[in-house]
Amino acid sequence: MDATVTKRWLLARLYEPEQTIVDCRFTLGKPEAGRESYEQEHIPGAVYLDLEHDLSSPVGEHGGRHPLPDPQVLAARLAKLGIGNGSRIVAYDDESGMNAARLWWLLRYLGHENVFILEGGFSAWKAEKFPVTDHQPVRVPSTFATNIQPQMLADVGEVRLQKASAASSSASPALPVLIDSRAGERYQGKEETLDKKAGHIPGAVNYFWKNTQNEDGSYKSSEQLEEHFAGLDKDAEIIVYCGSGVTACPNILALEKAGYRKVRLYAGSWSDWISYEENPIATGEE
Structure with missing residues (x-):
């Protein structure tokens, strides 16, 4: 299967229990904007992961502006959100997929292949008048074991x-x-x-x-x-x-x-x- 999925593909599988939808919206220079947008409205069932807090580690002298997160720290965060090794993850953002692709790459680096990106992102989903909500789901913690792909x-x-x-x-x-x-x-x-x-x-x-x-x-x-x-x-x-x-x-x-x-x-x-x-x-x- 391709690494991307269409809006209608996701709509047809919106409430499948093995699936976790992840909102990755983030705006450079406005670090709170992504989470605020998520809290205002998002695809039903979606959880939120922040580019700088969750998908990166703190900036140091070297390592760039968005150093890779510690694999075990990220795995613990995923597990807390109910994402386990049997989960199918669909990620989206509103930045042409760049933050969703970061999560896609990171999950594969951790050894998890069952991850996809929603084509068009949140604005395209909303433009189709597909459902959105401000309800934040309660997630049952899971276990996420890493298998690093160096x-x-x-x-x-x-x-x-x-x-x-x-x-x-x-x-x-x-x-x-x-x-x-x-x-x-x-x-x-x-x-x-x-x-x-x-x-x-x-x-x-x-x-x-x-x-x-x-x-x-x-x-x-x-x-x-x-x-x-x-x-x-x-x-x-x-x-x-x-x-x-x-x-x-x-x-x-x-x-x-x-x-x-x-x-x-x-x-x-x-x-x-x-x-x-x-x-x-x-x-x-x-």
Whole structure:
């Protein structure tokens, strides 16, 4: 099954007991807005997970603006919400799926594959006049055991090695491809509103994450995405990053939908890379 589900698919399964719907709405710069929106109205039965409080750990000197949460802390939070290893999770937001994709990636990293993203998000659901409520469900705690998938993750050391090998005359042709998921202006270093330095990791190629979606917020078809990523070798190892490890996740989803299987997330992303003064920075096109 695809990693995304339609509004009508969810409507038909809205009250199935093995399912948990998760509201992931969050607005950068307005950290309370997502929870306030959830408390005002949400899809019936949905619980809320906050990007910064639940799906990230506290910011430190390194690790970027949204460091990955401690797996056991996240597992305990999921269990408290009644999410167990037998649960089917459907996540949504109102930010083109970027926060829902963060939860999708995190759950798979914890070893839980039965997770999906609602195409179009909350506004599209409401526009169809599908049910919404302000009632917050009472959830019976469950048990969530982790099975960490380390092959899904890349750290700054691996990215440095990749860049060092790429600069070497003896570089292997099988080096990982580094993808920057941010908008072209940020990748090129023409503007930067979120991080202290502008530019990109040297050698990275730019595939803006929103270009994987249609205007209605649904993902493009597998065939369209294959065409979008046509410049990439399907057998290549790919490391994906963005500003803080959030919008890289929808790009990872799109790459997998297009048939790429060796895809990893550089979780700290650009905001982690620039926290090391010795790391080089590139601008312009590659």
